[in-house]
Amino acid sequence: MDFRRILSTLDCLHGRFPDMKLCVCLGILSDECARELSLHHVWRYNMNLQTSPARYAELIATTHSMEEKIATIRLMQKYGITNCTGGIFGLGENWEDRVDMAFAIRDLKVEASTLNILLPIPGTPLEAQPPVTPADAAKIFALFRLINPTMTLKFCAGRETSMKD
Secondary structure, three states: OOHHHHHHHHHHHHHHOOOOOEEEOOOOOOHHHHHHHHHOOEEEEEOOOEOOHHHHHHHOOOOOOHHHHHHHHHHHHHOOOEEEOOEEEOOOOOHHHHHHHHHHHHHOOOOEEEEEEOOOOOOOOOOOOOOOOHHHHHHHHHHHHHHOOOOEEEEOOOHHHHHOO
């Protein structure tokens, strides 16, 4: 990642569209990078937990830890950048994992959450996961609203397929 180029692009966007709220998703970042983003007009950072913190290593992790994700979210908060933090459903998690993730996101005090439904792709490790049913998707969304009553919830990937809309 060419971080200086990203910062330059952010400055350019802010210069052309000063009222635009800039959101970036750049993965795990250092304190210095978080500080730089705050100085270059970033309003929101997207860092998804993906699943329950208790089962992250088992279900999804290959390159970094849940602790690194949470540390990045905290760095953004330290520098006044809002956070959008969510996950993916249909990875093989159970209802306890879904509840655990909803509370973990609440406890992080983020401003928004992206709720994604897995779209299994042939040839990937998760290709055989059973689809999330429309009823379960609705329950997941309701669960997140109950646990996070004031948070902005964004129903993103997989919504059309899972909810048949």
